[in-house]
Amino acid sequence: MKIGLPRELGNGESRVSMTHKGVHKLTKLGHEVFVSKDAGAKSGITDEMYKNSGAVILKDEKDVYEQSDLIVKVKPPVSVELNYLKTGQILFCYMLLEKNQRLICTLLEKNIVGIAYEMVRDEQRRKPLLIPMSEVAGKMAVFKGIEFMQSLHGGKGMMLGSITGLAPSEVVILGAGSVAYKAAEIAMGIGCNITIINKNRTRLRTLNEKLLKKGNYLKLSPESVQNAVIKADLLINTIDLMGDKDTHIVTSQMIKEMKNGSVIIDVACDEGGAIETSKMTNHTDPTYIVDGVIHCAIPNLPGVVPRTATFALADATFPYIIKIANEGVHKVILNDAGLREGLCTYKGHLIHKEASRNFHIPYVPFEKTC
Structure with missing residues (x-):
């Protein structure tokens, strides 16, 4: 051939x-x-x-x-x-x-x-052909969150993680697959508080065990998402609604209530889907701001490694x-x-x-x- x-x-x-x-x-x-x-x-x-x-x-x-x-x-x-x-x-x-x-x-x-x-x-x-890149993308999501929080890149000058005497950063992850697992693993490793939200309870239990029962694991609902995202310093979305533009997990109203200078990394790049304000970006022009929240939705995060x-x-x-x-x-x-x-x-x-x-x-x- x-x-x-x-x-x-x-x-x-x-x-x-x-x-x-x-x-x-x-x-x-x-x-x-x-x-x-x-x-x-x-x-x-x-x-x-x-x-x-x-x-x-x-x-x-x-x-x-x-x-x-x-x-x-x-x-x-x-x-x-x-x-x-x-x-x-x-x-x-x-x-x-x-x-x-x-x-x-x-x-x-x-x-x-x-x-x-x-x-x-x-x-x-x-x-099997999605898992390797999901693992890379999950790690890259946290690395990008760290980057965009820096004042050099337009962020609020906050270091993601924990420092003695200061409250740890809050990271919220939507989804419980391979991307979510690797993102949580990295974020926990640098001392962040982690909240993982997913519809499937079995996936949540699996992640809970793999991550040694650290963090918070919540069933997906408008209330659980609302309460989590308003506290988030970094929100990572890994849920792809497969082009459904009528359903939003994080609405534009929730975005308005998020902390000023907080960061969203939409790994699923579900434009106008899971996150209502999400739109595609790229490595050359990676971010935009809506209501004071930095958004990033690069569809090929692993492409730069x-x-x-x-x-x-x-x-x-x-x-x-x-x-x-x-x-x-x-x-x-x-x-x-x-x-x-x-x-x-x-x-x-x-x-x-x-x-x-x-x-x-x-x-x-x-x-x-x-």
Whole structure:
């Protein structure tokens, strides 16, 4: 199979979808791999390393798309890349189709097999391709909170954590998954008071045990959220309402009641969703202020630590890539139920319920495409 690794073109995105070691394994099996020039440079993987592993280095991303049957990326294609996608290709990356109507239309129009990292599940029903980046993003959320509280970055000049003789900082985390766990772990480690709020009590109990019963664990309700956020120095949202703009966990009225100079890091980047005042930002222009509260919603927080993020992600994705390359995508989809759950578009049909709901595009179950 011909496999393409294009350079990521998004703002602040320096990750690459596969390491040179993965390329070596594929080329030894007779597959061809095409890599954009400098695709892995900021992840510590040079063009020479890729070339020595058997890859062909191409100067233009467009050429990578033209040469390849399977495109492996990190983030969804940006606007210019939509024109590069070929009819009948396979696209394997983070998709986020519930927020991207233009990408849906392109995938359907070009009959592309779209498989989303974030939807693939393993035998234990976990999301193995989401977990590595969730862990990085959870830690980065606290690091960004520390940064934006500094007066140098427009914050109120407060140090997150605890200092002898002073009350510790208050950190509120919405959600109880992998992002929330790593954020809480870091925040607790520097001495913050932690409050975790989630709808699912079982997830709360699990986190309570993993964090050695430190912190406060609350069932999600308007009252629990209201009472927690008005005390928060740092609010981290990890709950994605999947494009639902009619439901808000933190309302604009709650934002008005938060402390002046407090910080919100919306890891879910659920624009106008879980946090009513949330809108997308980026690494170049990371924050904006609403009612005295600093907001940050960068969709690729791990993108600025590419050496860590690339190797963690590639380790998780490679077994699926080599399986698709060796067996063919149609056979793998039929035989691997976990990978099949990541299927978003197939044979010109949309197989993604939330995207169908959000954009009123017909949903077709996989079984009806066979």
